[in-house]
Amino acid sequence: MDGDTRRSLDPGEARQRIRDGHAGTTSGWCDGWAQANLLAVPREQAFDLMLFAQRNPKACPLLDVFDPGATGSGRFRGDITTDVPAYRVYEHGELVAEETDVSGRWREDLVAFLFGCSFSFERALTEAGIEMRHTAAGTTVPMYRTSLACESAGAFSSSMVVSMRGVPPHRVPDTVRVCARYPAVHGAPVHIGDPSVIGITDLETPDWGDTPALRAGDVPVFWACGVTPQAMVMESRPEFALAHAPGRMAITDIHESELVTP
Amino acid sequence: MDGDTRRSLDPGEARQRIRDGHAGTTSGWCDGWAQANLLAVPREQAFDLMLFAQRNPKACPLLDVFDPGATGSGRFRGDITTDVPAYRVYEHGELVAEETDVSGRWREDLVAFLFGCSFSFERALTEAGIEMRHTAAGTTVPMYRTSLACESAGAFSSSMVVSMRGVPPHRVPDTVRVCARYPAVHGAPVHIGDPSVIGITDLETPDWGDTPALRAGDVPVFWACGVTPQAMVMESRPEFALAHAPGRMAITDIHESELVTP
Known part of the structure; x- marks a missing residue:
């Protein structure tokens, strides 16, 4: 299946392909439709x-x-x-399995949460002429644990995980402006510039994803990342949780046009 | 206390006045600070x-x-x-009391929810030169049950309650535009024009609030209303619930500038 085919699938067709065995990334699938991070508890x-x-x-x-x-x-x-390419299974905060079908593990007491995914704002940035360096390099966006604390809630607490994209200095304001209009898919960046300010000591060694593909002069820009709920599971250790595997997302029937602010 | 004083109070001062005995409306209090609908279950x-x-x-x-x-x-x-001017107490969906202090009724298992309130978008509309007819007339905005169904969730279901404001035809698009930027305080209207389309048979007899103060030529514009959670309590009959009395809101420490979309 080539890039044009992947892009032009509708969500139902895409989920059928995944049920039929696709276990890889959903990056570049279903132009215009929101993809989502999954966490079921x-x-x-x-x-x-x-x-x-x-x-x-x-x-x-x-x-x-x-x-x-x-x-x-x-x-x-x-x-x-069944319709997410790959899942991660957590027990008491430990990753115990990665599987392509979790129908046998489903329980009647599980509640599935879908969280917005950066693919949607990446598309908006690309349309605004801001190149996604990792896409051009064919790699996965780098993600990092930070010293930024999320606000706790009951049993749950976590530091924030961020993704990082390099942006030429003259496009940084546009980057903020474009993303800010998509609060449902992480919104405006949480930090711009010096990684050490948010507790990242080495940009070259991300905690998830690949080594950054920065170009000379690029400013590192950081967004809150949908891996945060999984970091929270690892930190807060609920008895059981199911999540998607990074980059292999749930493809929703929510059109991105519904997610943009007025 | 005159209008200027009420407007210039900060949220802490306002809550002190309420604890000290103010039991009336909070309309016009604390310019720039968000007020909220309360529901605790x-x-x-x-x-x-x-x-x-x-x-x-x-x-x-x-x-x-x-x-x-x-x-x-x-x-x-x-x-x-204690810091809301007046409360409504519900048992199994029945309004059993209206009180100015519910500290004796508080329970360790109650969870308080604060929902956005139309006062914030009314201020934005007024600043845009769109007169609030009910404010000019010194009355409470009229509110109506509608045939619009809310999406159910577990034990809870309800029809949507709306508030109505009359707007001159040439300001209707501006009204939508201004309110749409405040999704945290009900956002854009849910209906414009013919009330019968959303199941309102008689505009002159609202279910809550006062008779409308429309001017000749005004178009009726309808917004989702924060009374909906109380209508939901009446319909879904949870064992116990506390709410604010209409127009007597919880004054928060959230500045309205935080609520506007980018």
């Missing part, structure tokens, strides 16, 4: 997770919350246990 | 309420959710059981 922890999301909207922008036990919703008209 | 129902709010952001725009049992938060640095 037991009903017992669901209120705390919702509170955590409400208090940390940049890291955990809520796109949808399913009814307890439900594997789909009006905004995700598929099966969340 | 038992922890048992809190996830469903959060889900209801997430699915109905125009009627229930979440400004803050306190920790279970907490009577204050970083965004409301007062005591929610």
Whole structure:
């Protein structure tokens, strides 16, 4: 399947391809449709997770919350246990498995949360003529733990995870302006410039993703990242959690045009 | 206390005046600070309420959710059981009391939710030169039950309650534009024009508030209203709930400048 085909799939077609065996990235799939970070936790922890999301909207922008036990919703008209290319399974905060189908692990008390994903604002930046260096280099965006604390909620606390993109200095204001209009997919950056200010000691060794593909003169720009909920699971150790594998997202039926602010 | 004094109070001063006995409206108080609709429900129902709010952001725009049992938060640095001018107490959906202090009724399992209030967008409209007819007439804005259904969540369902303001035809587009930038305080209108389209049979007899003060030629414009959570309580009958009395709001430490979209 070439790039044009991937881009022109509608969400239902894309989920069918994934059910049929696609286990890789969903980057570049389904132009115009929002992709999402997945985290499912037991009903017992669901209120705390919702509170955590409400208090940390940049890291955990809520796109949808399913009814307890439900594997789909009006905004995700598929099966969340089979229609994501790859899943991570956590028990007491430990990553215990990575699988392409978690229908056998689903429980009636699980509540699925979908959080906005940077793919949507990357598309907006690219359309504004701001190149995504990692896309041009064919790599995954670098992600870092930071010294920025999320606001705690009940059993849940975490430091914020950020993604980093290099931007030429004269496009930094445009970068902020364009992303700020998409609060549902992380919104405006959380930091611009010196990585040490937010506790990142070495830009060359990210905690997730690939080594940065910066060009000479690029300013490092940092966004709250949808990996934060998984960092929170690792830190707060709920009994059980399911998440997507990085870069292999849930493709929703939410059109990106719904996510832009007026 | 005259209008200028009321307007220039900061939130802490205003809450002190309320603790000291003010039991009337907070309309016109604390220029620039967001006021909020209050609903507190038992922890048992809190996830469903959060889900209801997430699915109905125009009627229930979440400004803050306190920790279970907490009577204050970083965004409301007062005591929610004493610092609202008047409260409504609901048992199994029935209004059983209206009181000016509910500290004796507070329970450790209650979770307080604050929802955005139309006062903030009314100020923005007034600044844009769009007169609030009810304010000019010294009355309360009229509110109506509608045939618009909110999306249900767990135990909670409700029809949407709307408020109505008359706007001269040439200012209707500006009205939409200005309000749309405040999604945290109900945002853009949900309907413009013929009331019967949303199930309102008689504009002259609102379900809450006063008879409308329309001028000749005014177009009726309808917004999702923060009374919706109370209508939901009446319809869904949770065991216990506390709410503010209409027009007597919780004055928060959230500045309105934080609520405007980029």
